Amino acid sequence: MGTFSLGAMLVAALITLAALATSHTFSVFFPGLLQGAWLTVQIAVCGSLLAVIMGTVSGLAKLYGPGPLRWLAVTYIEIFRGTSALVQLFWLFFALPLFGISLEPFTVAVLGLGLNVGAYGAEVVRGAVQSVSRSQWEATIALNMTRVQALRRIILPQAFIAMIPPWGNLFIELLKSTALVSLITLSDLAFMAQEMNQTTMRTIPIFTLVLLMYLVMSLCITIGMKRLEKIASKGMPRGRSA
Structure with a gap:
């Protein structure tokens, strides 16, 4: 699905959410759910940043780190x-x-979800780096580059493009996994919905709003990652395996 179609879906979801939020049946639940959604966004953003850092460091350590560091990376990932x-x-x-x-x-919440997703992200980084054509490495050797220079200037910029779609999927998985933090006393979107449902038994309006809120957040991630991929791909040929 293209960015335009995703954008149209996002607009439709926002319009529907706004219409429901102003109706008598749904409006009583919207402020509390919106407060929970804001906490969900904060956890997802912070967790995603931690996941990217841990995934990148662990993926590269598993490939090129010295023995002890490689062992630590593999232990963390597994x-x-x-x-x-x-x-x-x-x-x-x-x-x-x-x-x-x-x-x-x-x-x-941030540590748990960030470290969990970062372990999957490490394999994304490793696979993307290994997918870069062997000829690219040979070119860096011919230019007398060190491994760090080769990774920074040649390999990682090409691998970065291949990482974007799977990282987008992982960010969405992390967003959905934030529902678990309701079990450690955090009043996120899922927690607020459960509390309201137990109090009022108005399941359909509550969880319709929750569904639309999660859809809006996941569509924002998808559109953002597609836009990032488009920007990163400009003037950057994708390496192919030799």
């Missing part, structure tokens, strides 16, 4: 990919205090 995000959140929130380390719920 632990966080191989266990449930919910268990990771519970461990950070409920188990760490037993060792004398207490973290705020927001910090736990």
